[in-house]
Amino acid sequence: MDSAVLFGLLVALMLTGMPISIALGLTVLTFIFTMTHVPLESVALKLFTGIERFEIMAIPFFILAGNFLTHGGVARKMIDFATSMVGHWHGGLALAGILACAMFALVCGSSVATVVAIGSIVLPEMVRHGYPMRFGAGVITVAGSLGILMLPSIPKVIYAIATNTSIGALFVAGLVPGIMLTAMLGGVTWYVAKKNDYPRMARSSWGQRWKAFRESVWGLMLVVIIIGGIYSGIFTATEAAAMSAVYAFFVSVFVYKALPLKGVRKVLLSSANMSAMLLYIITNAALFSFILTDENIPHALADWILSKDLGRVGFLLVSNLALLIAGNFMDPSSIILIMAPILHPAAMAFGINSVHLGILIDVNMEVGLCHPPVGLNLYVASGISRMGITELTIAVLPWLVTMLVFLVIVTYWPELSLWLPHALGML
Amino acid sequence: MRFLDQFEEWVIAALMGAATLLIFVAVVHRYASGIPWPAFQDWLLTVNLSWAQELCIYMFIWMAKFGAAYGVRTGIHVGVDVLVERLPERIARKTTLFGLLCGALFTGVVGTFGAKFVWEMAHTEQVSPDLGMPMWIVFLAIPSGSYLMCLRFLQVAWSFLHTGKLPHYDQARVEGIEPGPQAAPLPRGSA
Numbered sequence: 152m153d154s155a156v157l158f159g160l161l162v163a164l165m166l167t168g169m170p171i172s173i174a175l176g177l178t179v180l181t182f183i184f185t186m187t188h189v190p191l192e193s194v195a196l197k198l199f200t201g202i203e204r205f206e207i208m209a210i211p212f213f214i215l216a217g218n219f220l221t222h223g224g225v226a227r228k229m230i231d232f233a234t235s236m237v238g239h240w241h242g243g244l245a246l247a248g249i250l251a252c253a254m255f256a257l258v259c260g261s262s263v264a265t266v267v268a269i270g271s272i273v274l275p276e277m278v279r280h281g282y283p284m285r286f287g288a289g290v291i292t293v294a295g296s297l298g299i300l301m302l303p304s305i306p307k308v309i310y311a312i313a314t315n316t317s318i319g320a321l322f323v324a325g326l327v328p329g330i331m332l333t334a335m336l337g338g339v340t341w342y343v344a345k346k347n348d349y350p351r352m353a354r355s356s357w358g359q360r361w362k363a364f365r366e367s368v369w370g371l372m373l374v375v376i377i378i379g380g381i382y383s384g385i386f387t388a389t390e391a392a393a394m395s396a397v398y399a400f401f402v403s404v405f406v407y408k409a410l411p412l413k414g415v416r417k418v419l420l421s422s423a424n425m426s427a428m429l430l431y432i433i434t435n436a437a438l439f440s441f442i443l444t445d446e447n448i449p450h451a452l453a454d455w456i457l458s459k460d461l462g463r464v465g466f467l468l469v470s471n472l473a474l475l476i477a478g479n480f481m482d483p484s485s486i487i488l489i490m491a492p493i494l495h496p497a498a499m500a501f502g503i504n505s506v507h508l509g510i511l512i513d514v515n516m517e518v519g520l521c522h523p524p525v526g527l528n529l530y531v532a533s534g535i536s537r538m539g540i541t542e543l544t545i546a547v548l549p550w551l552v553t554m555l556v557f558l559v560i561v562t563y564w565p566e567l568s569l570w571l572p573h574a575l576g577m578l
Numbered sequence: 579m580r581f582l583d584q585f586e587e588w589v590i591a592a593l594m595g596a597a598t599l600l601i602f603v604a605v606v607h608r609y610a611s612g613i614p615w616p617a618f619q620d621w622l623l624t625v626n627l628s629w630a631q632e633l634c635i636y637m638f639i640w641m642a643k644f645g646a647a648y649g650v651r652t653g654i655h656v657g658v659d660v661l662v663e664r665l666p667e668r669i670a671r672k673t674t675l676f677g678l679l680c681g682a683l684f685t686g687v688v689g690t691f692g693a694k695f696v697w698e699m700a701h702t703e704q705v706s707p708d709l710g711m712p713m714w715i716v717f718l719a720i721p722s723g724s725y726l727m728c729l730r731f732l733q734v735a736w737s738f739l740h741t742g743k744l745p746h747y748d749q750a751r752v753e754g755i756e757p758g759p760q761a762a763p764l765p766r767g768s769a
Contacts, residue, residue, distance in 0.1 A: 164680070165657065165658045166658060166661045166662075167657075167662065167673045167674075167676055167677045167680075168657045168658060168659045168661070168662035168673060168674060168677050169657050169676075169677030169678070169680050169681060170655035170656065170657045170677075170681060171655075171656070171657055171658070172646075172655060173655070173657075173677075173680055173681045173684050173685075174657070176684045176688070177680055177683070177684050180684065180687060191691060192691070192694075192695055194688070194691055195688065195691040195692045195694075195695040195720060196695065198688060198692070198720055199639065199717055199719070199720055202638075202639060202642065203635055203639065204635075205631050205634070205635060208597075208634060208635060208638050211594065211597075211638055211641070212598065212601075215594060215598060385609075386605055389601070390601060390605050393597075393598055393601035393602055393605070394601075394602060394605060396598050397598060397599070397602045415595075416591055419591040419592075419594045419595050420587055420590065420591040420594075422594055423590040423591055423593070423594040423641055423645045423648075424590075424645060424648060424649055424652055424654055425654065426594070426638075426641070426642070426645065427590065427641060427642045427643075427644070427645020427646045427648065427649055428645070428646065428649045428654045428655055430638070430639075430642035430645075430646075431642060431645075431646040431649070431655070434642070479660070480658045480660060481658060482656060524660050525660075
């Protein structure tokens, strides 16, 4: 009964279009005033202690690092290297765009940043070489979502915080699925390009490839810092994020010289803006889940789900559907903060690994980012390509379907995600 | 008002940069002090940076509270607008206004709670574990940030009532690269 009131109120408030963080907060306030005996002071305290954890601070650091990378010429070098490797195949530039997205994703934790960084360089170039804009924008919109699957990822940090899962294991677990998705997207692209006879680039010599690799190595070094650092225990995930922000600053300003020192203030401000928004949702979601736990709702819901005799397969199917539907209304961070605490206890009861569930949620979020009405990748790509949302939605379809197939594979093949963290002894 | 705007921007950008530098220095210090450099190591060992983590958290909480207020001004706090967009214009306007006023209500209530909380805490001797900073100063972020946010919501509601416009956050633009058909420069060295 209480849970029905709580969720009903939340949905009603959210549908008015007010910020999700405010809807969460107001739901809690109303609930406290009318239905429970939780002392009001604890609300103020919770608003502070909700984000008083060092792990959460990885989020602003990763956002800052991502912003420096986007501005800093790192994407340009990665695209050059990728083009030298696969440019001579069918649909070469598009394949290079996918590969560059994958490389950028290795060091960046945001899918929107990946679309902006790679898309704003690759798309004009593709059009110049005679590819239709539809094709390029479709590819990059979906490939950009690799940003939250490969290694560091802001949604993964949020999931880790919401469910107390190891951040390092979640980062590493995304690598093998990420490579697989890259290959699948590449395969579809190659097929479409071959069928339509899209242009190919000149084959590069190994000397040129080596030169391109050497130039892009500054950006790729970040992988070593982030994963090497976390894995070997040199630093925590948050420290790794801070180090990568400083490193990305250094590379952008002093090595590639693509970002003038004057521009740093703007990068700091826009990163702070984005981080504060996420931290504000996290604070209020912490408040909300505090009430949920206080009312023992997650466990009651888990028991209810278990009593439905869905079985593991059925539970995973239902979770995917719920997450995909939620992806039509909210952004990834809000979905994870609201849904993860509910799905997690039930998943544990079914013996599903916490890291596997994290990757599954992550892939669901990727799908949500690539279709209307709220898919941010789509809006950003539409901004870069000057294509309307409806047109772009159709352009995205072949790759979006590929992604759904990939989602099924990830859901029912846990070893795909769990093998690497197991092999590295992180689980 | 202009002064408040600039002050807000300056504070959150500075906190962001400073916290990053702080953690960077703390990590470098942790490993540098393990290297047996003569004399230098002794000096490094006398510097104690164990409070860095705590300070970083506090800086980010301040940044988050003030940044959230700034975010109201830039329109970055997104909501579910699927339904509102389908409503008839007149009702949609009222709904949006209701949402903004709810924002002001929530932040106002939280600010008041926070202020009471800080007031009570100021009469205790509580200090933070590593820095030894009085906790009420640290917690001051909640009332000041919330009241500022409340003010921002009222500001936005006021201008929405008069102009019918909401601040709109454009992701592609704020990320900094000029979108659109710019001719991508050829890689350095090849031109």
